[in-house]
Amino acid sequence: MRRLLFIFLLFASPAFADTWPDDQWSAHPLTSSAALKELEAYAFPPRDEQTHQGIRTDALLIIRNGEVIYERYAGVTSAQTPHLTWSISKSILATVLGVALGEARFKLDDPVARFYAPFNTHPAVKIQDLLHWASGLDWQEDYEYAPLNSSVVAMLYTRGRDDMARFTAEHKVANAPGTSYRYSSGDSTVLAAALKGMVGDAAYPDYPWTALFDPLGIKSAVWETDATGTFVGSSYAYMTARDLARIGLLMQRGGRWQDRQLLPKAWVGFNLTPFASRTPTNEAPGGQWWLNKAADGKPGPWPDAPPDTFAGLGHWGQALYVIPSANLVIVRYADDRDGSYDHNQLLKRALKAVAGEGAQ
Amino acid sequence: MTARKGFIRRRPFSSVGILILLFLLAVIWVWRVQLQAFPTIISAYTAKEYCSCRYVMNNPVDYCQSYVKQWLPSTLTENLNDKRITATGMARESTAQWQGPRQGCRLLPAQP
Numbered sequence: 361m362r363r364l365l366f367i368f369l370l371f372a373s374p375a376f377a378d379t380w381p382d383d384q385w386s387a388h389p390l391t392s393s394a395a396l397k398e399l400e401a402y403a404f405p406p407r408d409e410q411t412h413q414g415i416r417t418d419a420l421l422i423i424r425n426g427e428v429i430y431e432r433y434a435g436v437t438s439a440q441t442p443h444l445t446w447s448i449s450k451s452i453l454a455t456v457l458g459v460a461l462g463e464a465r466f467k468l469d470d471p472v473a474r475f476y477a478p479f480n481t482h483p484a485v486k487i488q489d490l491l492h493w494a495s496g497l498d499w500q501e502d503y504e505y506a507p508l509n510s511s512v513v514a515m516l517y518t519r520g521r522d523d524m525a526r527f528t529a530e531h532k533v534a535n536a537p538g539t540s541y542r543y544s545s546g547d548s549t550v551l552a553a554a555l556k557g558m559v560g561d562a563a564y565p566d567y568p569w570t571a572l573f574d575p576l577g578i579k580s581a582v583w584e585t586d587a588t589g590t591f592v593g594s595s596y597a598y599m600t601a602r603d604l605a606r607i608g609l610l611m612q613r614g615g616r617w618q619d620r621q622l623l624p625k626a627w628v629g630f631n632l633t634p635f636a637s638r639t640p641t642n643e644a645p646g647g648q649w650w651l652n653k654a655a656d657g658k659p660g661p662w663p664d665a666p667p668d669t670f671a672g673l674g675h676w677g678q679a680l681y682v683i684p685s686a687n688l689v690i691v692r693y694a695d696d697r698d699g700s701y702d703h704n705q706l707l708k709r710a711l712k713a714v715a716g717e718g719a720q
Numbered sequence: 721m722t723a724r725k726g727f728i729r730r731r732p733f734s735s736v737g738i739l740i741l742l743f744l745l746a747v748i749w750v751w752r753v754q755l756q757a758f759p760t761i762i763s764a765y766t767a768k769e770y771c772s773c774r775y776v777m778n779n780p781v782d783y784c785q786s787y788v789k790q791w792l793p794s795t796l797t798e799n800l801n802d803k804r805i806t807a808t809g810m811a812r813e814s815t816a817q818w819q820g821p822r823q824g825c826r827l828l829p830a831q832p
Contacts, residue, residue: 409786436779443777507761508754517764518757522829569822582776584824598776598824695787 379426380618381577381609385602387428390713396430399709403692404434412697417677418443419601419693422710424686426609429714431601435695442580442598443693446674449583449597450548452568454491454631454648455607457555458615458623459571465558468630475557476550478529485537487554490547491647492635498534499544512545516595522587524594525553541637541645545594548648552593565589575622576610578603595675601691608682608689611649611670632670646670664708677701688714762809764816764827766794771805771816771825774798 379386390396403417418437422430437443445452460466466475468488472495473479475487485495500511507513511531514520520527528546535542556564563570568591573581580603584596591597610616611631615623631647636655644651644660652660652669662669665683672680677694681703690710694701728735748755766788773784785796794809803818805825815828 412786436783437777441777441779444772508751508758513761514754514757517768517827518760519753521764521827565822582822582824584772584776584826585819587826587829596772596824598772 378613378618381426381602381606383577385423385428385605386426387431388424389431390422390429393713395709395713395715399706399713400432402705402709404432407434409435412695413700414696414698415677415701416695416697417692418695419691421601421605421691422714423605423609423689423691424714428602433601437693439600439602440580442582442600442603444674444678445597445599445604445672445680445693446595446676446678447545447548448604448672448674448678448680449593449595450545450648451672451680452572452597452604452607453548453552453555453591453593455610455623456568456572457491457551458627458631460555460558460567461627462622462624463571466554472550472554475554476525476529477557478526479550479554481529482533482537487551488630488647489538490551490554491630492538492541492637493544493547493645493648494535494538494541494635494637495544495547495550496533496535496537496540496542497528497531497544497546499528499531499542499546501543501545512594515546515549516592523590524549524586524592525588525590535639539637540639541635541641541643542639543643543645548594549590549592551648552591555593556590572607572622573603575620576603576606576617578606601693604680604691605689608680608691612682612684612687612689614684662704662707664704665711669707671703673703679703679706681707683707683711686711686714759810760812760814760830762790762792762794763807763812763814766790766796766807766809767805767814767816768825768827770796770798770807771803771818774805775803775818776824 403420405415407416408414418435419433466487469486471483472485473483489495500509515524515527528550559567568583580600582598583591585591615628631649633646634651634653634655635645644654650671650673652662652665653667666685668685669683677696679692681690770784770788773779773787792809794807797806806815816825817828818825
């Protein structure tokens with residue numbers, strides 16, 4: 361009888377029931393501490409609206425165990441602002457593709473050309489190669505130092521803007537597909553075009569909503585397209601910090617949302633497996649996510665964060681960090697125009713602020 | 721052969737000048753597609769990102785003007801009725817327009 365009571369208490373106890381957001385997130389704010397003040401001093405220094413120099417955080421949201429424990433906004437950004445995510449869009453697109461994989465709409469080793477005809481000129485490139493940014497196409501992502509030659513600027517603003525995936529497909533080959541990591545917004549955009557072939561023209565315009573945003577309760581999402589209606593999968597998804605955190609929580613919990621396995625577990629495993637590239641890189645790419653462990657077993661780029669940390673990252677300091685071992689999801693929106701912001705510094709202070717609660 | 725040698729000897733500075741000119745023309749030829757498209761960047765960036773700043777992120781006018789400001793001069797015209805933004809810069813013009821609550825903003829195809 362006592363054992364039965366124990367089992368009953370075990371399942372009734374809130375410690376064993378996951379907390380999920382419904383329409384709103386429940387909140388359990390951190391109490392003030394020296395570590396929390398240090399985090400705020402790093403993320404929210406006095407904001408320079410004239411020169412745009414320095415760290416300029418627009419939003420910082422920390423979720424632990426499915427509850428908001430810290431939330432602050434700055435500048436004109438508020439809890440209601442669907443903020444531009446820039447390249448976090450790539451990780452959001454990957455999450456949409458994960459649902460499509462669960463519906464058996466494609467396989468990782470399918471040729472891209474099966475879903476996107478202009479890739480008939482690159483018949484050996486597979487979906488998994490695009491997911492690893494390893495199409496092998498001669499893409500030039502850099503725009504700070506080589507604006508004339510930048511593929512991404514041309515894709516978004518000039519030669520490629522009306523049909524971004526086709527512009528990518530017209531690039532020459534630099535490496536054999538699947539061998540060499542080369543960060544490419546073009547590869548991500550082709551994934552968005554291939555999704556159209558997977559789900560069909562009729563379902564496509566609403567697919568990110570029906571597949572992912574609606575089940576997660578995301579109501580603020582905007583996803584811009586090019587003139588052909590293809591989502592700009594590399595760059596142009598927008599949502600509130602609280603809504604982006606829902607995608608982080610889904611990933612933190614292995615692709616499960618409440619009692620539904622929305623993303624196949626094998627898919628999440630693929631996302632979070634380091635890609636073994638033949639070309640050296642200081643980054644640790646997985647499948648459209650950034651990892652904190654490298655394929656050769658070396659440590660990842662954020663030494664003060666656990667090795668299971670992963671992130672979606674975007675231009676000007678946008679970040680969605682997920683740390684499953686600490687039950688943490690952190691959303692940071694920003695308008696950093698220089699390189700002063702450091703992921704590791706933010707993660708270090710956030711982990712300390714969270715761990716330091718009540719330890720003063 | 722001897723005639724050209726004679727020319728280089730008689731006009732060394734002109735010869736170097738002609739060589740530099742030929743080199744520049746070759747560079748321009750190789751990069752002609754990129755060079756032709758490049759000046760559009762300023763107006764296209766300004767129109768598109770201002771449109772999204774205003775109508776997707778719902779930020780105020782003065783914030784968005786500062787948000788898209790570049791080191792090269794540009795102008796912005798906002799048509800509130802049809803949420804259409806026209807920008808100029810580097811002697812080019814680009815237009816972006818809000819498409820809908822889920823679609824946000826998009827650059828309109830360049831007029832021929």
